[in-house]
Amino acid sequence: MSELHASLLDSPILAAALTLAAYLGGVRLFERLGRPSWCPAVLIGAVLTAASLWLLRYEYVDYRRNVAWLTLLLGPATVALAVPLYQQRHHIFALWRPILCCVPLAAALAALYAVLIAWLLGAPPMVLASLAPKSVTAPIAMGINEQIGGSLSLMLGGLLITGVMSTIFVSLLAKWLRIDDKRLLGFALGVNGHAIGIVRAFELGPTAGAFASLGMSLTGIFTAVLLPLVWRLFG
Amino acid sequence: MKLLRGFLWLLVFQLFGHAIVELLSLPVSHALAGLLLLLTWLLARRRLNESVATASQALIPLLAMLIMPGVVGVFFVIDEFAGHWTAIMLALVVGTFLSVLTTLWLMRRFMPREATDSDTRGRQG
Numbered sequence: 001m002s003e004l005h006a007s008l009l010d011s012p013i014l015a016a017a018l019t020l021a022a023y024l025g026g027v028r029l030f031e032r033l034g035r036p037s038w039c040p041a042v043l044i045g046a047v048l049t050a051a052s053l054w055l056l057r058y059e060y061v062d063y064r065r066n067v068a069w070l071t072l073l074l075g076p077a078t079v080a081l082a083v084p085l086y087q088q089r090h091h092i093f094a095l096w097r098p099i100l101c102c103v104p105l106a107a108a109l110a111a112l113y114a115v116l117i118a119w120l121l122g123a124p125p126m127v128l129a130s131l132a133p134k135s136v137t138a139p140i141a142m143g144i145n146e147q148i149g150g151s152l153s154l155m156l157g158g159l160l161i162t163g164v165m166s167t168i169f170v171s172l173l174a175k176w177l178r179i180d181d182k183r184l185l186g187f188a189l190g191v192n193g194h195a196i197g198i199v200r201a202f203e204l205g206p207t208a209g210a211f212a213s214l215g216m217s218l219t220g221i222f223t224a225v226l227l228p229l230v231w232r233l234f235g
Numbered sequence: 236m237k238l239l240r241g242f243l244w245l246l247v248f249q250l251f252g253h254a255i256v257e258l259l260s261l262p263v264s265h266a267l268a269g270l271l272l273l274l275t276w277l278l279a280r281r282r283l284n285e286s287v288a289t290a291s292q293a294l295i296p297l298l299a300m301l302i303m304p305g306v307v308g309v310f311f312v313i314d315e316f317a318g319h320w321t322a323i324m325l326a327l328v329v330g331t332f333l334s335v336l337t338t339l340w341l342m343r344r345f346m347p348r349e350a351t352d353s354d355t356r357g358r359q360g
Contacts, residue, residue, distance in 0.1 A: 023300040042299045046306040053307070060311045067304045073294065074301045076245035078266035079252070080291035082273035086283060098345035106338040114330030121322035131326050135334065138302040143264025153308030154316060158327055160306060165331040173339055184346055188338045192331060195298065221271065228262035 009058050015066035022048040037167045037200050043160055078139040085217045088210055099218065104226075106191045107219040110135035111227060130154040132227060134162040137194040140220035147228040163196025170197070182208040190215025241290025248273040 008014050026045025033039065053063055092099060114131045123131075130150030133141040138159055145155050170189050179185065186208030189197030194216050201212030252268030255261070261268065277283060316323065 019300070019304055023303055026303075040299075042303050042306060045300075045303050046309070049303065049307045050310040060308060064304060064308070071301050071304055073297065075249050075266045075269070076242060076290075077294040077298050077301060078264075079245045079249050079269035079273055080294045082248075082270045082277060083283065083288060083291035084295070085270075085274055086277040089278065095346070098342070098347070101345045102338070102341045106334065106341055109337050110330075110334040113333045114326040117330050118322045118326035121325060123319050123322040123326070127316065127319050127323060131323065131330075134327065134330070137298075138305075139298060140264070140267055142302070142305065143267050146264060147262050151312060151315070152305055153312045154323070156302060156306045157309030158323065160309075161324075161327045162331050165328055166335055169332050169335040170339070173336055177339055177343070179339060179343060181343075181346070181348070184339065184342045187342055188335060191338050192335050221267070224263050224267045232262065 005057075009056065009062060010066070012066045012069055015063055016070050018049065018052055018063075019067055019070060022046075022052060037196070038164050040160065040164065040196050040199070074139050074142065078143075081137075081139070081217060081220075084213050088214050091210060091214055099214075102187075103191065103215070103218045103222055107135065107222045108226070110192055110219070111223065126151060127154065129231070131158050132231070133223060134158045135166075135192050135194060135219060136223045137216050137220045140224050141194075144224050144227055148231040159194065160196070163193045166193025166197050167200040170200070183211045186211030187215040190217075191219045194220070237286045237289045238293055241284075241286035241288070242294075244284075244287050245269070245273070245290055245294070248276075 023042070023045040025048050026041045026043070029044050030036075030039070030041035052058075053060060111132045111134070114134050115128050118128055118131055126149075128150075129148045130145070130152075131154075132148065132150070133144040133155060136144060136159075138156065141155060141159060142152065145152055166189060170185060170193070174180070174185055182205050185204060186201040189201040189208070190212030191197075193200070198209065198212040198216055202209035249266055249269035251272050252270075253265040255272070256263060256265055256268045273287075
């Protein structure tokens with residue numbers, strides 16, 4: 001019996017089935033809860049996965065090793081992000097000046113504020129490196145993480161919290177600053193809150209959604225190109 | 236077949252990205268280099284071929300599921316970062332508040348007002 005248990009845990013198929021089941025369960029629960037922006041489907045899915053790993057006495061390192069072949073798809077899925085970016089080129093061409101001013105500054109500050117606060121509170125370099133890509137979409141942030149050497153798990157957790165916080169703060173501050181331009185709100189959601197911000201932006205309308213995707217992609221590209229360089233200079 | 240052909244295109248661009256990153260020892264990931272190369276190629280050709288569009292439509296919705304195994308890891312590093320959680324949470328929450336505030340301010344400062352052109356033209360006319 002324990003031999004069967006061990007051989008099942010050693011199978012990449014079980015790891016993949018577990019992942020798919022937990023994710024689909026997460027999406028299902030998310031829909032049931034009325035799509036709350038503070039609790040994205042991937043967070044529910046992650047809790048379900050962690051619970052099943054614990055129930056099955058499945059070591060996380062073994063699970064990660066067995067599910068690695070599935071997560072390999074992240075590579076081509078990241079390359080695929082070029083397609084929506086190409087489809088939104090008219091937005092980029094029409095507004096290239098303000099975009100060129102805002103994206104580098106906003107993306108740099110998103111990383112800088114977090115790193116600075118954590119550094120002032122005495123966090124070690126490993127933590128700083130994990131927090132720096134916090135506003136970057138996960139597939140690109142994972143690439144950055146590889147370059148600058150943070151903790152992958154902490155980075156992804158931080159990404160999730162950042163996304164959720166961005167959607168909350170954008171709606172709060174939009175009211176406070178009396179901003180109702182959908183392009184602007186969408187852009188701010190994408191630049192700060194990556195994919196989670198985009199979900200919220202599409203609730204505001206297709207224009208906000210398009211600008212959010214654009215903001216997310218440009219922030220991701222800009223940060224991925226610059227952050228490792230800056231890290232190498234100061235590290 | 237369209238899906239497979241598009242998937243092959245994405246893999247080929249990732250391999251190109253891999254080759255360029257390694258040859259020039261650039262500090263970016265292979266996939267990001269692939270993204271930039273594919274974008275350049277699309278912009279140069281000014282045409283999106285249907286198979287690439289199909290494959291990207293199939294893959295992009297999977298992104299959330301593909302990162303989930305990594306996200307799960309956060310529950311297993313809670314002890315590893317014990318003592319730093321206050322700094323981490325403050326950096327994430329306060330840092331995000333500040334960056335959202337700055338972005339909105341910057342955008343309002345630099346973005347031309349929505350439909351301002353037609354408004355002023357209307358008033359002038």
